[in-house]
Amino acid sequence: MGKIVIAIDGYSGCGKSSTARAVAKELGYTYLDSGAMYRAATLHFLNNFLSPTNPQDVEKALKTLEISFHPNPETGRQETFLNGLNIVDEIRSMRVSERVSEIATLKNVRHELVAQQQRLGKKKGVVMDGRDIGSVVFPGAELKVFMSADLDTRSVRRQQELLEKGELVELDEIKNNLAERDRIDSSRKESPLLKMPEAMEIDTSDLTFESQVAQIVYQARQIIEKEQSYAGNH
Ligand code: DC
Numbered sequence: 658m659g660k661i662v663i664a665i666d667g668y669s670g671c672g673k674s675s676t677a678r679a680v681a682k683e684l685g686y687t688y689l690d691s692g693a694m695y696r697a698a699t700l701h702f703l704n705n706f707l708s709p710t711n712p713q714d715v716e717k718a719l720k721t722l723e724i725s726f727h728p729n730p731e732t733g734r735q736e737t738f739l740n741g742l743n744i745v746d747e748i749r750s751m752r753v754s755e756r757v758s759e760i761a762t763l764k765n766v767r768h769e770l771v772a773q774q775q776r777l778g779k780k781k782g783v784v785m786d787g788r789d790i791g792s793v794v795f796p797g798a799e800l801k802v803f804m805s806a807d808l809d810t811r812s813v814r815r816q817q818e819l820l821e822k823g824e825l826v827e828l829d830e831i832k833n834n835l836a837e838r839d840r841i842d843s844s845r846k847e848s849p850l851l852k853m854p855e856a857m858e859i860d861t862s863d864l865t866f867e868s869q870v871a872q873i874v875y876q877a878r879q880i881i882e883k884e885q886s887y888a889g890n891h
Contacts, residue, residue, distance in 0.1 A: 667804030
């Protein structure tokens with residue numbers, strides 16, 4: 658069966674990761690979380706007291722940074738590893754969220770991570786979410802999705818997510834963090850977040866999770882079918 662690449666971009670905290678994971682499961686594709694890679698790089702800078710404004714530190718960070726994904730044997734979910742250590746929970750902490758946009762503005766960091774992402778998606782059959790997936794990482798993706806949701810909805814969802822991981826954070830703090838990340842991610846020089854004109858737009862503020870997943874899966878199946886009938890006729 659012909660496989661495609663699905664690129665899901667959008668603002669912080671609008672449900673991209675959980676949606677992308679469910680779409681991948683439904684289609685039997687691999688889910689790849691590019692944000693987790695920027696978060697892993699951020700944790701690496703923090704753990705090693707490396708400064709993102711010092712070019713020598715950035716070089717050192719990239720030389721010693723090894724990110725990999727391995728499925729959890731019990732849940733089957735892909736989990737992120739940094740230099741061999743499972744960092745799946747640590748990268749979601751506020752400590753990392755507060756610094757990640759700054760690290761994601763660094764040209765050399767982006768260069769390295771984009772190359773890794775492109776290698777991971779080479780065989781197609783992947784759903785990747787992030788900010789520059791449809792524009793830079795996979796500009797030829799057969800399906801591009803742009804997700805958004807209003808700031809209040811996103812903040813409440815993110816607070817719930819952190820609570821489930823045992824971290825109690827004030828709503829205002831979360832709101833400020835999301836708004837600030839939106840600002841940095843959209844205005845940075847290197848691959849800013851932007852909606853590609855061909856992308857399917859989904860505002861999830863008033864959608865159920867099931868329906869946003871179903872919309873993307875439906876669209877993906879249409880494209881896969883079209884690709885197959887084209888391949889059959891040529
Ligand atoms: O999707 P997320 O919230 O886990 O992403 C964390 C940060 O990483 C986000 O603030 C911006 C950055 N990011 C990026 O610049 N490019 C990507 N492809 C994915 C994430």
